[in-house]
Amino acid sequence: MNSGIVSGGQKERSTCPRVTLCLATFEAEAFIEVTLRSICCQTYKNFKCLIFDDASEDGTIGVCETVLEDDVRFEIQVHDERLG
Numbered sequence: 001m002n003s004g005i006v007s008g009g010q011k012e013r014s015t016c017p018r019v020t021l022c023l024a025t026f027e028a029e030a031f032i033e034v035t036l037r038s039i040c041c042q043t044y045k046n047f048k049c050l051i052f053d054d055a056s057e058d059g060t061i062g063v064c065e066t067v068l069e070d071d072v073r074f075e076i077q078v079h080d081e082r083l084g
Contacts, residue, residue, distance in 0.1 A: 016044070016046045017046070018046050018047065018048065019044070019046065019047040019048075020047065020048045020049075020050065021039065021047055021048070021049040021050065022049075022050050022052065023035070023039075023049060023050070023051045023052070024052050024054065025051060025052070025053045025054065025056060025060050025064075026053065026054040026055075026056055026060075026082075027056050027057070027058050027060065028056065028058075028060045029056070029058040029059040029060045029062075029063055032060055032063050032064060032067075033063050033067055036063075036064065036067045036068060036074075037067065040067075040068075040071065045073075047073060048073055048074075048075070049073055049074045049075070050075050050077070051064060051074060051075065051076045051077065052077050052079070053076065053077070053078045053079065054079050054082055054083055054084070055078070055079045055080060055081050055082045055083075056078075061076065061078055064076055
C-alpha cells in the first residue's frame with residue numbers, strides 16, 4: 001500500500017490501495033479474452049492480476065499473451081502438470 005508523510009509526521013494512507021486479483025484458468029481459451037479485457041477496462045487501475053494456469057492444453061496461454069502484451073499489471077504462471 002502506498003503511504004506518505006503528512007505534517008506532524010503522521011502517515012497518510014493512499015486513497016487507492018493496490019488490489020491483487022487471482023485468476024485460476026484451465027482450458028479457458030473460449031472465454032479468457034473477454035475476461036481479461038473486462039479486467040483491463042476497469043476504472044480502478046491500481047491492481048496486480050496473477051493468472052495461474054493449470055496446465056491447459058488449449059490456447060489459453062496464447063490468448064493471455066496476445067491480449068495482455070506488455071501490461072505489467074498481469075503475471076502469468078503456468079503449471080507444468082495438472083494440480084487440480
